[in-house]
Amino acid sequence: MSEHEDLERLLAERGPWTAAYIDGPSDLPEPDELARRRRVGESVEGAGAPDADVTAIAEAIAAQTGMASPSTRYLLVRDGRVELDQSFAGPRHGPETFRHGPVPPLIPLLLHRSREAMSAGAGSADSADAGVDAEVSDALDHAAEESHRREGNGVREVVPLLQRAQVETLVLPDEAAASERMLDALGAPPWVAEGDDDEYAADSIGWVSAADALARAAILTGARILVTAEHLEEGEPRPDRPQREVVAVLRWPTDPYPQE
Known part of the structure; x- marks a missing residue:
């Protein structure tokens, strides 16, 4: 069995894909956390994602992951459907990334x-x-x-x-x-x-x-x-x-x- 069986299945299929590599839920005051979510939504939209994907990511990041801050989250969306939503303990290993494209x-x-x-x-x-x-x-x-x-x-x-x-x-x-x-x-x-x-x-x-x-x-x-x-x-x-x-x-x- 492949160690990336989920990705193997998804990547064999056609996109385009919308991806967001972001911080997980923060322990900031609610107004600051809401501002962070708005910024993520604007970045996803700015990457060229369709409205359905922007909405799917907005709904996903509004949900708690159950992980303590700091944490990291990777979201992969296609046609308004969240195909992969994975969280990791600890901070990001690089800049936030937003992309819409074939891979x-x-x-x-x-x-x-x-x-x-x-x-x-x-x-x-x-x-x-x-x-x-x-x-x-x-x-x-x-x-x-x-x-x-x-x-x-x-x-x-x-x-x-x-x-x-x-x-x-x-x-x-x-x-x-x-x-x-x-x-x-x-x-x-x-x-x-x-x-x-x-x-x-x-x-x-x-x-x-x-x-x-x-x-x-x-x-x-x-x-x-x-x-x-x-x-x-x-x-x-x-x-x-x-x-x-x-x-x-x-x-x-x-x-x-x-x-x-």
Whole structure:
């Protein structure tokens, strides 16, 4: 069973989707909380969401989640119906995000899910982060121990590997969500393509963020996804260095025989 079975079902279907990655219910005085909800509604509307989706999100955030503040909430809506409403303990791992389009922003959700899975036995957020980092290291070390190639690096290498459903684990840096790189999301296998020259029977559902296109293709091919994160304070800029690359650990090697 896929660890993202709910997303696998939803992402195989057509959108467009309206997504909101926001703070959960606050402990602010009621007037301030109501103002926060109005601001969220205005942001959803500003993202181009239809009225039915704006209304669905407004009704959802008016309901309590039962989680103490601070908490985080991810809402995914289609045709005025809330398809996914998931809350997480603790603050957001990045800015609030509002989007309406063919593929929702997946990195914030996947980041929280991976840390929630780790925190079940870790006892703290720092321990959960360390657990994710350790799993990434273990996956890459295992790939490096093989006598033939079991790893792909960078978007150009990873796209064809996902097209062949060859990826066992996809390691995505959270900063990839801010990249301007775009990929073509497809409505059927192989789910993702790199350029207009690619010819597949599947039709395009739109050009989207490379990070979300890769994450979607990984989910739809049953790959495990680990999102690595830098721990920055609210508003703190990222270090001035080259962006970390996406890495794929493979189910089977790219070359059939061991290298000499």
